[in-house]
Amino acid sequence: MKFSTKAIHIGSESDPNNGAVISPVYLTSTYRQKYPGKFDKYDYARGFNPNFTYLEQNLASLEGAHNAVVFPSGMGALTALILCILKSGDKVIGIDDLYGGTYRLFMRIFQNYNIGFEQFDMTNTKTLEKALSKKPKLLILESPTNPLLKITDIKKVTTLAKEYGVLTLVDNTFASPYFQKPLKLGADIVLHSTTKYISGHSDILGGVIISDHPDLMDKIPNSHMNKLEYIRNASGINPDPFACWLIQRGVKTMAVRMEKHQENAMAVANYLYKHPKVKKVYYPGLPSHENHNIARKQMTGFSGIVSVEFNLSYEETKKMITSFKVITLAESLGAIESLVDHPASMTHGAIPKEEREKIGLTDGLVRLSVGIEDPEDIIADLQQALDKIT
Numbered sequence: 046m047k048f049s050t051k052a053i054h055i056g057s058e059s060d061p062n063n064g065a066v067i068s069p070v071y072l073t074s075t076y077r078q079k080y081p082g083k084f085d086k087y088d089y090a091r092g093f094n095p096n097f098t099y100l101e102q103n104l105a106s107l108e109g110a111h112n113a114v115v116f117p118s119g120m121g122a123l124t125a126l127i128l129c130i131l132k133s134g135d136k137v138i139g140i141d142d143l144y145g146g147t148y149r150l151f152m153r154i155f156q157n158y159n160i161g162f163e164q165f166d167m168t169n170t171k172t173l174e175k176a177l178s179k180k181p182k183l184l185i186l187e188s189p190t191n192p193l194l195k196i197t198d199i200k201k202v203t204t205l206a207k208e209y210g211v212l213t214l215v216d217n218t219f220a221s222p223y224f225q226k227p228l229k230l231g232a233d234i235v236l237h238s239t240t241k242y243i244s245g246h247s248d249i250l251g252g253v254i255i256s257d258h259p260d261l262m263d264k265i266p267n268s269h270m271n272k273l274e275y276i277r278n279a280s281g282i283n284p285d286p287f288a289c290w291l292i293q294r295g296v297k298t299m300a301v302r303m304e305k306h307q308e309n310a311m312a313v314a315n316y317l318y319k320h321p322k323v324k325k326v327y328y329p330g331l332p333s334h335e336n337h338n339i340a341r342k343q344m345t346g347f348s349g350i351v352s353v354e355f356n357l358s359y360e361e362t363k364k365m366i367t368s369f370k371v372i373t374l375a376e377s378l379g380a381i382e383s384l385v386d387h388p389a390s391m392t393h394g395a396i397p398k399e400e401r402e403k404i405g406l407t408d409g410l411v412r413l414s415v416g417i418e419d420p421e422d423i424i425a426d427l428q429q430a431l432d433k434i435t
């Protein structure tokens with residue numbers, strides 16, 4: 046089965062009682078038992094619910110895996126993973142421009158529990174080998190990264206990490222499983238914020254861990270739960286059944302959405318590339334992108350995020366992004382409507398200016414999550430806002 050057929054059919058059970066084509070939402074906290082302690086899979090909805098199961102079967106199939114465990118958000122998924130595989134004294138290494146929330150979780154929370162965290166440039170084999178030789182338990186990679194869309198050769202990194210016996214996690218949120226399958230490129234674990242492209246409509250939060258690694262997915266002895274499900278049930282990091290149902294509804298249209306996101310992003314990138322007020326366009330689909338060739342090799346498309354460095358001051362940039370009529374000024378990404386983010390004042394505002402500029406996050410940098418509106422309207426909106434700056 047190919048992608049869209051799986052997205053629409055796997056984990057979609059028609060209702061055996063009434064014949065409803067779409068699976069019902071199981072709004073129940075508990076399940077009837079025939080004898081005390083005797084039940085098939087479902088006993089209490091902190092651990093399991095049919096809507097969790099359906100979405101898990103669905104998402105696992107899209108990444109080419111057998112197992113997935115769903116959570117209430119991307120950060121919830123990461124927290125559960127940490128509780129599942131790390132203990133005090135363990136070390137974690139991450140790519141240098143990791144998602145801000147991931148950085149915060151390690152630096153502000155898990156460092157208090159003696160879990161070490163360091164970031165490295167993983168495009169450089171020497172620095173990577175040095176990092177791996179410190180014997181971390183886990184390596185975390187994102188490709189493309191946020192907001193500069195840096196591409197790292199996933200196969201190269203996972204192959205090297207395997208030689209050192211280090212587990213690898215790829216946060217695949219920006220690419221989506223439609224354009225990139227990290228498990229096929231050697232990663233042990235995939236994480237998604239299903240809040241973004243997977244659900245795709247800016248109306249729900251969710252997260253998932255997809256993997257067939259025994260450290261996560263082996264059954265706990267004398268239990269019906271695997272290790273990660275055990276953490277979910279024990280810690281209460283469980284999603285809501287209706288959220289799972291909505292995410293699964295989003296998944297069914299993922300292929301058509303992703304094709305359109307990519308087509309529009311390419312049109313926007315090409316328009317901005319030629320604009321006199323633009324200094325640099327970051328989009329992995331442009332041949333001018335530094336890692337365009339790696340992107341072509343490991344992805345089947347370039348997704349819908351375009352970052353742009355304008356030749357504009359902090360104030361001019363703010364004026365432009367508040368003049369949009371179609372594009373909405375908001376954090377988040379990966380949904381049907383176009384969104385704009387100004388890293389310097391929003392997502393990355395906590396980083397001191399000097400440090401921020403060193404890593405390329407200048408005052409004129411803007412991240413566009415290109416939606417699936419008509420591309421002419423998105424481009425006209427950019428044009429009229431840019432025309433306001435003299």
Ligand SMILES: *Cc1c(COP(=O)(O)O)cnc(C)c1O
Pocket residue numbers: 118119120121144146187191216218219237238239240241250251252
């Ligand atoms: C949004 C995001 C997350 C966090 O997901 P939430 O669902 O907001 O908790 C993690 N990684 C990446 C790359 C993201 O974009």
